[in-house]
Amino acid sequence: MAKQEIMTINMGPHHPSTHGVLRIILELDGEVVVNAIPDIGYLHRGVEKLSEDKKYLQVLPLTDRLDYLASGSNNLAYILAVEKLLGLEAPVRAQYIRTIIAELTRIMSHLLWLGTHAADVGAMTMLFYGMREREDILDIIEMTTGARLMPTYFRPGGVVSDIPEGFEARVKDFVDKFDVKINEYERLLTKNRIWMMRTKNVGHISREDAISLGLSGPSLRASGVDWDIRRDEPYEVYNELDFEIPVLPEGDVYARYMVRLREMRQSSRMLRQLLDGLPEGPYIERSPKYVFPEKDRLEDSIEAMIHHFKLVVDGLAPPVGEVYSTIEAPKGEIGFYIVSDGSSKPYRLRIRPPSFVNLQSLLTMAKGNMLADVVAIIGSLDIVLGEIDR
Amino acid sequence: MTTGWDRQNYQSEDLEQHPAVKALRKDHADAIVEVGSFRGEVTVVVAPDRCVEVLTLLRDDPDLVFDFLSDLTAVHWIDREDAPFDVVYQLYSIENKMRFRIKTRVKDGVEVDTAYGVWRTADWLEREVYDMFGIRFAGHPDQRRILNPDDFEGHPLRKEFPLGGQVRW
Numbered sequence: 001m002a003k004q005e006i007m008t009i010n011m012g013p014h015h016p017s018t019h020g021v022l023r024i025i026l027e028l029d030g031e032v033v034v035n036a037i038p039d040i041g042y043l044h045r046g047v048e049k050l051s052e053d054k055k056y057l058q059v060l061p062l063t064d065r066l067d068y069l070a071s072g073s074n075n076l077a078y079i080l081a082v083e084k085l086l087g088l089e090a091p092v093r094a095q096y097i098r099t100i101i102a103e104l105t106r107i108m109s110h111l112l113w114l115g116t117h118a119a120d121v122g123a124m125t126m127l128f129y130g131m132r133e134r135e136d137i138l139d140i141i142e143m144t145t146g147a148r149l150m151p152t153y154f155r156p157g158g159v160v161s162d163i164p165e166g167f168e169a170r171v172k173d174f175v176d177k178f179d180v181k182i183n184e185y186e187r188l189l190t191k192n193r194i195w196m197m198r199t200k201n202v203g204h205i206s207r208e209d210a211i212s213l214g215l216s217g218p219s220l221r222a223s224g225v226d227w228d229i230r231r232d233e234p235y236e237v238y239n240e241l242d243f244e245i246p247v248l249p250e251g252d253v254y255a256r257y258m259v260r261l262r263e264m265r266q267s268s269r270m271l272r273q274l275l276d277g278l279p280e281g282p283y284i285e286r287s288p289k290y291v292f293p294e295k296d297r298l299e300d301s302i303e304a305m306i307h308h309f310k311l312v313v314d315g316l317a318p319p320v321g322e323v324y325s326t327i328e329a330p331k332g333e334i335g336f337y338i339v340s341d342g343s344s345k346p347y348r349l350r351i352r353p354p355s356f357v358n359l360q361s362l363l364t365m366a367k368g369n370m371l372a373d374v375v376a377i378i379g380s381l382d383i384v385l386g387e388i389d390r
Numbered sequence: 391m392t393t394g395w396d397r398q399n400y401q402s403e404d405l406e407q408h409p410a411v412k413a414l415r416k417d418h419a420d421a422i423v424e425v426g427s428f429r430g431e432v433t434v435v436v437a438p439d440r441c442v443e444v445l446t447l448l449r450d451d452p453d454l455v456f457d458f459l460s461d462l463t464a465v466h467w468i469d470r471e472d473a474p475f476d477v478v479y480q481l482y483s484i485e486n487k488m489r490f491r492i493k494t495r496v497k498d499g500v501e502v503d504t505a506y507g508v509w510r511t512a513d514w515l516e517r518e519v520y521d522m523f524g525i526r527f528a529g530h531p532d533q534r535r536i537l538n539p540d541d542f543e544g545h546p547l548r549k550e551f552p553l554g555g556q557v558r559w
């Protein structure tokens with residue numbers, strides 16, 4: 001019998017399949033992975049520390065830069081936490097608009113994931129298809145918010161401006177187009193023999209392991225756990241929508257692919273309902289202590305001027321307390337834990353990033369698989385380093 | 391799926407009626423330091439040496455099943471002289487769709503028992519708390535820094551750590 005020798009190799013931080021700056025120290029027995037130790041922190045910017053010295057509104061742009069592929073979701077998670085702290089509720093129209101943006105963001109994030117994941121495994125075409133449809137969503141977000149990747153569009157109490165003319169038609173066009181295009185993706189991959197060989201029975205994780213390791217989002221649902229925060233702890237207008245939660249029991253890379261693909265179909269279904277149900281009304285709750293007054297009122301109302309001045313100088317100050325608020329981001333459960341000491345800056349702001357916690361299960365998934373499968377497994381976890389390192 | 395979870399009592403104003411608080415009062419009444427709530431989120435503060443015991447009970451109780459550790463973090467209260475750190479556990483029950491928060495107050499330099507044996511999620515989360523606050527966890531399998539480089543000095547999320555970093559020239 002040949003002598004067993006463990007070889008240690010270094011993957012990343014500049015490896016293209018690590019989607020950023022992730023380094024993994026791999027211990028191999030031949031080509032089989034024995035141990036995989038992720039080394040993270042290359043993108044650490046100290047967002048939590050920075051937030052402690054910023055007013056609540058100034059923290060908002062920082063949240064865009066966590067998961068930069070799904071900024072809308074991060075904004076929403078943060079805004080909902082702040083609203084909970086303030087005891088403020090957005091008008092129904094604002095909640096609809098925010099849900100539309102959040103679901104568009106989910107499709108956008110899943111499209112980029114699908115493209116890069118398929119490209120890692122060797123199917124180049126999907127990347128171009130995914131980027132093509134993602135561009136349409138970016139255009140919609142740009143026409144609404146003025147920015148493509150970092151919208152910073154939500155505010156405590158609503159959204160910063162109403163949706164522009166033609167928004168509904170654009171989203172409707174996109175959804176109509178997307179429902180056809182997604183069949184194209186499926187034709188490319190779902191029954192593709194090479195794709196199936198690379199992904200089926202690869203990177204398996206059991207239901208018990210997944211829960212114990214804190215896996216969340218689509219990756220957890222691909223291990224047979226029926227849990228989605230949108231349905232189980234509904235926020236915004238999700239309780240008015242009719243949608244299904246795709247759950248698969250296999251727990252391999254292929255199952256994670258199928259769950260996300262089906263999720264995109266559900267998102268598009270939700271978008272149709274949201275467009276139909278979008279009510280008229282105010283897009284922001286003008287609560288004088290927490291929300292800026294309309295610009296044109298500043299010229300003829302002294303109260304509006306005072307509120308504006310106070311908000312700029314002092315910022316909004318929530319009562320003393322602490323909240324932990326989570327939403328279902330494209331990557332899993334994103335949570336904001338905010339401790340307020342009654343001042344206009346958060347005393348402590350903790351971000352619970354889904355990618356950070358999800359990446360922990362890499363070893364469980366990769367152990368016993370081949371070196372080449374590690375690339376497929378990282379892809380199937382859908383991580384973003386901006387969020388892991390913060 | 392029906393469980394012993396009493397939804398009505400969960401939302402009740404009287405915190406003592408909360409099923410998780412009740413369960414803790416029954417078996418670990420001496421471990422509870424304080425029970426409080428804000429915006430409907432219930433927090434129980436427990437003694438640091440009993441913390442893992444309490445967490446295990448909450449996970450294993452057939453009616454509560456807090457099987458998911460959503461988050462583990464710390465807060466530095468620099469003015470609180472006796473025990474300046476809060477270690478905060480955010481629990482979630484997938485079955486009951488309920489959240490619950492456990493907190494424990496610890497002194498600077500005192501080790502907290504690791505929750506790794508209860509949820510494996512705690513591995514990296516505790517490493518991050520150590521990295522950012524310098525709180526050590528007794529029994530943790532791999533107590534290293536995680537986000538900052540290994541030779542970094544200080545713990546950035548402590549309140550005395552300057553926002554601009556420590557300048558040495």
